[in-house]
Amino acid sequence: MKKSELKQLIKEIILEDNKLLQEAARCTKTTGKTSSDRKGKKWMKCVKDGDGYKRIHWGQKGVKVTGKSGDTKRKKAFRARHKCSSAKPGTPRYQACKDW
DSSP: OOHHHHHHHHHHHHHHHHHHHHHHHSOOSOOOOEEOOSTTEEEEEEEEETTEEEEEEEEETTOOOOOTTSOHHHHHHHHHHTTGGGOOTTSHHHHHHHHO
């Protein structure tokens, strides 16, 4: 195999791998909460957005969420600070508020 043929083959393989990675990164259905691959974010999930789907990332790494039976002062402060009463579904803010 010639050097030029080998280079062309390598380019084709790299392009094909990039296409596969991009397809895998797209959301095609709603998913559950999983660990985020984005730097500094704790969670991610795919949510319905109009006709399609989008991936959202939320949550600060290293911070513990109190959940339903946690410290009520801390929870109240978080919900007020992030304006949880006006958060729209399908947004990272909505998901963060839902976790609290």
